[in-house]
Amino acid sequence: xxxxxxxxxxxxxxxxxxLLAACDKPQESTEASAAAPQVGVVTVEAQHFxxxxxxxxxxxxxxxxxxRPQVSGIIQKRLFEEGSEVKAGQQLYQIDDAVYAxxxxxxxxxxxxxxxxxxxYEVLVKDRAVSQQAYDEARAAKLQxxxxxxxxxxxxxxxxxxxxxxxxxxxxAVTEGALVSNGQAQALATIQQLDPIYVDVTxxxxxxxxxxxxxxxxxxxxxxxxxxxxxLRLEDGSEYEHEGKLxxxxxxxxxxxxxxTLRAVFPNPDRILLPGMFVxxxxxxxxxxxxxxVPQQGVTRNPRGQAVAMVVNDQNQVEQRIIQTDRTxxxxxxxxxxxxxxxxxxxxxxxxxxxxxxxxxxPAANVDDATGTAATSGQEG
Numbered sequence: 001x002x003x004x005x006x007x008x009x010x011x012x013x014x015x016x017x018x019l020l021a022a023c024d025k026p027q028e029s030t031e032a033s034a035a036a037p038q039v040g041v042v043t044v045e046a047q048h049f050x051x052x053x054x055x056x057x058x059x060x061x062x063x064x065x066x067x068r069p070q071v072s073g074i075i076q077k078r079l080f081e082e083g084s085e086v087k088a089g090q091q092l093y094q095i096d097d098a099v100y101a102x103x104x105x106x107x108x109x110x111x112x113x114x115x116x117x118x119x120x121y122e123v124l125v126k127d128r129a130v131s132q133q134a135y136d137e138a139r140a141a142k143l144q145x146x147x148x149x150x151x152x153x154x155x156x157x158x159x160x161x162x163x164x165x166x167x168x169x170x171x172x173a174v175t176e177g178a179l180v181s182n183g184q185a186q187a188l189a190t191i192q193q194l195d196p197i198y199v200d201v202t203x204x205x206x207x208x209x210x211x212x213x214x215x216x217x218x219x220x221x222x223x224x225x226x227x228x229x230x231x232l233r234l235e236d237g238s239e240y241e242h243e244g245k246l247x248x249x250x251x252x253x254x255x256x257x258x259x260x261t262l263r264a265v266f267p268n269p270d271r272i273l274l275p276g277m278f279v280x281x282x283x284x285x286x287x288x289x290x291x292x293x294v295p296q297q298g299v300t301r302n303p304r305g306q307a308v309a310m311v312v313n314d315q316n317q318v319e320q321r322i323i324q325t326d327r328t329x330x331x332x333x334x335x336x337x338x339x340x341x342x343x344x345x346x347x348x349x350x351x352x353x354x355x356x357x358x359x360x361x362x363p364a365a366n367v368d369d370a371t372g373t374a375a376t377s378g379q380e381g
Contacts, residue, residue: 040348040364041312042295046341049291049334052282054233055262059277061194062265065165066187067092069180070158071100082171086163086191093161093188095180100156107145108291114138114145154333167193168271192275195269198245201231201281201306202259230264231311233280234272242267246283272295292339293332295367298347299325310353312344320355331368 073095079094118138125135163169170190172181180188232240244266253260264281266273273279294309302308302322309321323338339345346353347364 041344041361044343055201059176060198061192063193067189072181095159097159104152107149111145111149114142118142168189195268231282239313292335310346
């Protein structure tokens with residue numbers, strides 16, 4: 001049956017409408033996809049965080065003693081090996097003692113003579129055969145002779161130059177045959193005790209004040225038993241295997257540098273640390289029970305240099321936050337202001353979002369949880 005002209009004219013119109021509808025569906029889907037792009041987010045959580053401060057410093061010998069002669073004479077022998085370990089009381093040098101031995105014999109004879117006279121006068125004074133004054137003078141002479149005898153013994157003993165402390169002895173400044181004298185300026189040798197060893201570090205006074213204010217305000221708590229703990233990093237970047245302990249801090253500020261000196265003591269059984277080495281000490285400053293640590297991928301800087309973070313709100317819209325970053329902790333920032341627990345921080349897809357944009361948040365794939373969220377301690381960055 002042939003179609004009517006009006007019905008035949010409608011067929012191309014319906015076909016065109018169907019074609020336009022088919023073309024509009026992909027466009028609508030594309031527009032919807034462009035309106036809500038996917039972004040990777042990390043949910044902000046509070047963590048317990050032990051704060052450490054890394055400070056430069058120098059190693060110092062635990063004890064230093066300069067070996068000096070206490071009597072004059074010629075060095076006969078050197079009885080130690082340079083660079084070796086010596087014990088307190090160990091003989092290091094022998095000074096010619098012939099003169100001092102003869103002086104000791106003379107002092108012994110004088111003591112015997114004065115003692116005999118004093119004993120005789122003690123009997124005679126009772127019978128009034130000698131005056132009381134003569135007896136007193138004889139007894140005083142006896143005491144003087146005894147003192148001279150003791151001094152002669154001391155001088156003879158001092159011809160044996162001994163180590164005042166235990167430690168590692170350096171090079172000898174004299175050899176056999178050298179003339180030394182009591183009170184000379186030059187030391188014969190120097191002994192340094194290297195186990196344990198001191199590490200002196202300096203901290204700016206302003207940082208110390210900021211730390212105290214944080215402790216007083218409650219933003220930072222004391223680290224308890226770990227407060228005196230110290231870890232050392234050597235000049236080549238390696239970490240020293242033995243843990244140290246903070247001994248004290250200087251009670252005054254250096255007028256030239258405006259810094260305070262802190263001293264820590266470290267075991268040094270293998271003599272890896274030598275006096276004068278440059279090191280970095282990590283000292284425990286305090287602890288936070290509600291610290292916020294966020295991945296560095298989620299923090300950028302605006303033209304003013306302020307730290308900026310993008311978060312997704314409850315309506316899945318992007319919000320821009322100006323945040324306060326205190327320090328780096330591994331691959332994270334320690335944030336003190338601008339973010340709160342539960343915020344969804346954008347770390348992936350930042351280049352395609354703007355404040356107010358509608359987004360579809362998904363768990364971020366560019367954050368390493370093994371090294372990120374497990375961080376519980378940190379140092380100044």
